Amino acid sequence: MTFGQVLGHDRQKDLLRRAIASGRLAHAYLFYGAEGIGKRLIALAFVRAVFCQNGTGCGTCSACRKVDHYNHPDLHILEPDGATIKIEQVRAIQKELSFRPLEAPKKICLIDSAEKLNPAAGNALLKTLEEPRGEALIILLSSQKERVLPTIRSRCQQIPFHALSRPLLQQALQEKLGLNESQGHILAALSEGSFKKALGKDKDLFLEQRRELLKSLTALSPGSIIALFKLAEELSSDKERFQEILELFQAFYRDLLLHKQGMPENELVNIDLLEKIHRVAKRESISTLLAKLEAIAVSRRQADRNVNKQLAMEVLLMRLAA
Ligand SMILES: [Zn+2]
Structure with missing residues (x-):
């Protein structure tokens, strides 16, 4: 991908483009920000722009294509092996970085999930960061910057990335x-x-089934025990989707709370269910909504542990129907 093809992050792209154009690249960068917002895509677009034979990250020259296919001899990717990045992995990369680049002007090492460098690996990497070689460039990516060794952070140019x-x-x-x-x-x-x-x-669940699901949920009353147990059984039978169903409940009750507090409708998630939101919000108060949101949060935490899902859902539905 070129910078232009990656969504958002205009300021970060500008900064990197200018660094390339002026030939003033840092020896190491740390891209940090939430998971899944495009840090790695920007890093790869950056690598392409540095390696490109046309100097643009054109996407058609052989250097660009090799980056896209992860087979450029001067691009090295370091990722966790299991739960951590280990010292042997760092050593292997350091050996690579000690050679001259084969095809590109630089050798680049991309370290994904840098917070997973174990202490020994982090300390080994520090040596490379302390004695940078002109032809080596290291890009660290992290969604948990505070867990990256401070000594490593301080030797990188840090670039924050924000949610889209x-x-x-x-x-x-x-x-x-x-x-x-x-x-x-x-x-x-x-x-x-x-x-x-x-x-x-899961688009089918989040877009289509959501409406049915919220309909069944809001139709419950404290007295309708049989309907409540039946719904709990149904919702807990799909173990894979359990957490996502709770996420939908959470979004709905959050909508009710926001509506109650007079937030503009555009801030709500369930924008296609405004009528239901208005109706249900009438029978709730801020404090009942907060209690229900808390009950959902508890269930979400429980769902991560190995609890009886059906029982957890029954308890939750009773609280939500109250
Ligand atoms: Zn190119």
Whole structure:
């Protein structure tokens, strides 16, 4: 991808473009910011722009194509092996970086999930960062910057990345997935500015079944125990989707709360269910909504552990129906 093909992050792109144009690249960069917002794509576009035979990251020269296919001899990618990045991996990269570049003006090492460098690996890497060689460039990526060794951070030029704005994400989702405006809005609102998250969402559940699901949920009353147990059984039978169903409940109750507090409708997730939101919000108060959101949060935490899902859902539905 070229810089232009990656969504958003205009300031970061500018800064990197100017660094290349002026020949003043840092020896090491740390790109940090939430998961799935495009740091790695920008890093790869950056590598392409540095390596490109036409100097633009054109996408058609052999250097660009090799970067795209991850087979450029001067691009080295370091990723966690299991839970951590180990010292042997860092040593192997250091050996590579000690040679001259084969085809490109520089050798670049991209370290993904830099917070996973274990202490020994981090200290080994530090040596390379302390004695930079002119032809080596290191790009670290992290969604948990504070967990990267401070001594490593301080030797990098740090570039923050921010979540994509909702309108930008919405527009891209509509174009990419052929969604209509309200579908794009809902998916973007549920994805917290992460394109990766948006693309990973189960669209059938989040766009179509959501309406049915919220209908069944809001139809429950404290007295309808049989209906409540039946719904709990249904919702907990799909273990894979359990967490996502809770996420939908959370978004709905959050909408009710925002509506209650007079937020503009465009801030809500369920923009296609405004009538329901108005109706249900009438029978709730701020404090009942906060209690229900807390109950959902508890269930979400429980769902990560190995609890009985059906029982957890029954308890939650009773609280939500109250
Ligand atoms: Zn090119």
